Amino acid sequence: MVDGIRTGDERAFVLLLERHQGAMLRLARFYVASEATAEDVVQETWIAILGGINGFDGRSSLKTWMYRILTNRAKSIGVRERKSLPDGALVALEVDRSERAVPADRFLDLLDSSWPGHWRQPPLEWERKSGGRNGASIAQVVLEAIDALSPVQKVVITLRDIECWSAAEVCNVLELSETNQRVLLHRARSKVRQHLETNFRDAREE
């Protein structure tokens, strides 16, 4: 594919572009203040990639190289925009270990004599084929849930579960420890599940 691009093959470029647009946009968006700016970051990134591709020696993977360019661009624009918190601080705020993935009120008190720490009410059954409220598709429900997540949970779950990046790739690009990545992913997935559960319940009651 790199060779295709080097010889000016537009189809090769479009393939690479389409393969990475989701991850690039989501990652850029983590650092900057708007969708429009995220698109500018992606534009700038591709300019730099094309500018450097003839000299790309393959010592790092193409993906690592491309996304390093992107995060550098995104961070400098983000700083220029003077976002309220640098990303490291955002992450630190996030990974407060006392927060639980499932709210404590779903469970009986640990001091309860008969069933300590057991479900107060079991998770609501959900039928796989049902849609959400008002005929929303399941995909829309999931996107809604993801949209409501904090920025760092949103980027982690998007890269892992939608873009299918490995944990190592996510940790590398976002400069997250393995532990923090796990915690963030777990919380994000738990919230999406919760949102689905609520939606299926509401849809049934329609």
Place this chain on the structure above:
Amino acid sequence: MTATDDLPCQELVELVNDFLEGLLDLETRSRFERHLDGCPPCAAYVEQMRQTIAITGRVDATTLSPRARLRLLETFRDWASTGDATLSRVDGQE
């Protein structure tokens, strides 16, 4: 003392992600699995998490706006014909 007392449901749900990713140590994993065997609500929860991950995986990725995509194609064409990718560069903005 049942298997579920050893690992209360409230603790189990905090471990679900690690379980699904195969990251639990052997001992914790057996406790986890023993708990699931005796606890339908937790088994349902784990199954729902599996489904959540699967459903999320089927969601369409974000795409570039038509305008942004066109701009990128133009950039590529400029670069392919002139060797210069900066012709349609975004100017510094405040």
